[in-house]
Amino acid sequence: MSKYSLGWALASCVLLGLNISASAAGKPATPAATRVPGLDQVKSTTLANGMKVIVWTDRDIPNVALYNWVHVGSRNEVPGITGLAHFFEHMMFNGTSKRTPGEFDRLMEAQGGSNNASTSDNVTIYMDWIPRTALDLVFDLESDRLSNLSFDPKVIESERGVVYSERRLRTEDSNEGFLAEQVQATAYVAHPYQFPTVGWPADIQGWTIEDLQTFFKTNYAPNNCTLVLVGDVSSEEAFALAKKYLEPIPRQAPPPKVRTTEPEQLGEKRVAVARNAQTPLLYVAYKSPAANDPQGPAINLLMSILAGGDSSRLHRLLVEEKKIAIDVSASFQEGFDPSLSWVQLTLPEGANPAEVEQALDAALDLVVAQGVTDAELTRAKNQYASSFWKQLATINGKAELLGSFEVYEGDYKKLFDSPAVYEKVTREDVLKAAGLVFQKNHRTVGLLQSPPQAPAAAGAPAPESKP
């Protein structure tokens, strides 16, 4: 994506970085120690209703980050209600039987707190950032909306407009968002990962109040939530508040498991999008394992070696040397179920996409055949270490990391082990990961460029319509 770009995934990229302690001050620049401090400051408990609560005390600033990870996302949807997990996330701020729409935000802000929420294919996360003085209020508010959520038909209509506006911003008026949606939808024949998290337009317009009520009953059980608190709060205090406000919410039957698994793909798929574009886009998505796969760290390091920074392989080759792309990124999209690894290229005006694809293929064939160098692997490990420490410097980053490891990998303690896990990744592991991911029969290639009739020259008037 261009540096100007919000990007189609701008909202929140949770970075599960490599964790390497740099206690080796003064030693050569190679990863050495792998211990992350802080495990003894983290406490957890499971409430009687099944909600797990994890607390990391950090008194650097007088604030607390409270994250409620609800284990539901667009993968829990079916045709007709695509986008509902995300729409539901919006509705969680819009009133309960005790509080009017908007009161949640007004009360929280009046006590110095702010909030946000995000939905992905896999999870929905509710985030509050508050001064510690607002803890009692925030537990009350979180408990209220989990227990007493109500739906006002007028508010549903208004919020429908908000979500559609979000879709127009990120998808319909964005070539990057539009192509990503098309590639993701094309890559799967069966699994609900094919649904865009924001939802298809007709579904955004079609949700009913009954859909919302069913979704709430099915998915918003306390035993389907993981609560993470980081900051100026002791575990005793947080557990007491959780017991007071959240434990009374009755346990429910857990939501049904996602039954559908994606059958193996046996040949390359291609999707072409004709939209006015000064800079064409070439996105390639490869079927990849789930987040908790033992090869995950090697795949993450591979992506970093390929496109993490100006010294990365694909950047050097395609952007600096051949000058046939202006930007390249590569990422492993981690989820509960087997997901995709993406290589995304932005091409200069007038580029020949076939030539670019050929060069990309040759580069990926080479990494599959010969693997990576020691220097590349060390660089990738160091980049992850640096990102990891940067994340650990904020209460926000700690809450993201704790929640990610707990929810995706089954245990928050793995956060503290992961430096050792990443440190152990070898060139052979990366070679194996490359062979696993970069299989042409398992990929979907998306190309977005102007329709043939469109004038190619910059500054020329563009045709009057977009598909």
Added chain:
Amino acid sequence: MKRLMTTRFATALLAFALGGALAGNGAAAAEADATPGVKVPANTRFVLPNGLTVILVPKKDVPLIAFSGFIRGGALADPVDKPGVASLVAGLLDRGAGKRSAYEFADAVEGVGGTFTAGATAEAITVYGQFLARDRALLVELLSDALMRPHFEADEFSSYRDREIEFIKSAKDSDPSQLVGIYGRAALFGAHPYGRPQGGSERSLGTITQGDVVGFHAANFGADRTTLVFAGDLDAKWMKQTLTTAFSGWAKSKAAPAQLKPAPRVSGRRVLLIDSPGAVQTYFWLGNVGVDRRYSGRPALDLVNTLYGGRFTSILNTELRIKSGLSYGASSSFVRGSVPGEFSIRSFTQTGTTGQALDLTLQTLETLKHDALAAEMLESSRAYVLGQYPLRLETASNWAAALADLEFYGLGKDYIEGYGPALTKVDLAETAAVTADAFPRAADLVVVLIGDAAKIRETAARYGAVTEMKLSQPDFAPAPVP
């Protein structure tokens, strides 16, 4: 690492957009502020004989050293017909410097997991990044090479410049909302340095030569214009010694940077309509000249803007999103530089509701200007600003940016430590005074719309005399700024 996320609202739209001319470092986007309890961490400041200012802030929670620095005189020193020179200079600092080629420099930075970013704002070239603490010697070496000994080699120059041109096209394809402010500033400030596109335009970048870049560096870089702040897991004694050795040979700059003159506020309303055929939304920006960094009513202004367009329940977001569902988000901000920057309102709505959304926006501004603020609202805003600021002064990189900001504007640490106490004292008389003084009247605005002109041309004309251009034009203004 990517998990596709769709959020409740774009934080970028609603975050405090208080950054001044120096903003550009993500960490510095919020200016240095604090609650009554926040203290500036102990730090050491010294000036070398050649005029280089260094500030060291030990903060040892994670094994990183963050840096944030500036060289006075940014885009304001661009040749009038060539906006973007300062930005290219900044971008090329690490593409070959000292004994390293561009590749070797990138290998050195990224090989140890470091980051190095440079950019141009209207008033400064900024550099920032972070390294693992164990790589402190390399950090100093690379930073001194980039600032004092950049190569600006011909192939690197042309390749980088050409790519910057393509990035602007790419942004037009995928993110018109991010460009509306560039058009807005150009329309509001005209030829004033705050009006120039700091990253250049497709056209202007195409006219810039390697010689322009080399000349800019020779004329505008020098120790006496530069301040470097390091914060994190550092040993102040070692840093002072190493920095002194590395930077003592740097000459002073040839001249002082040009002084900015304040731009006048605009009276009346005019409209710039940027045609994006087929766009399904209209992205709009309304602005006028606001206040500068030393504005005496700052605490009151922050409280009023929080209520008007600076948080989720703000008046703007309530009208355009919460109550009407017209938009995913609406916000307002003041940019406060050495001289007054812009006050602006931003939002977007589907093409068919452009007029409705603009009318509502103007109404909110009328209401703000005419109706007294409720005491309860003032209290809510005060609690919010006091409650949120510590989150912006949490990390070493936050503090490096904050102290660089103080140094740039010549503000003392009371700007941070006195802010909380000042917020607690703001009363309704002060909020009324800043509302009258700093916020424009709804009748006095530059209105910028990016959208499908065929469908909104008539609507646009309701808000003032319309000038029209195409999104695909290679400049951010209808005609090149003279």
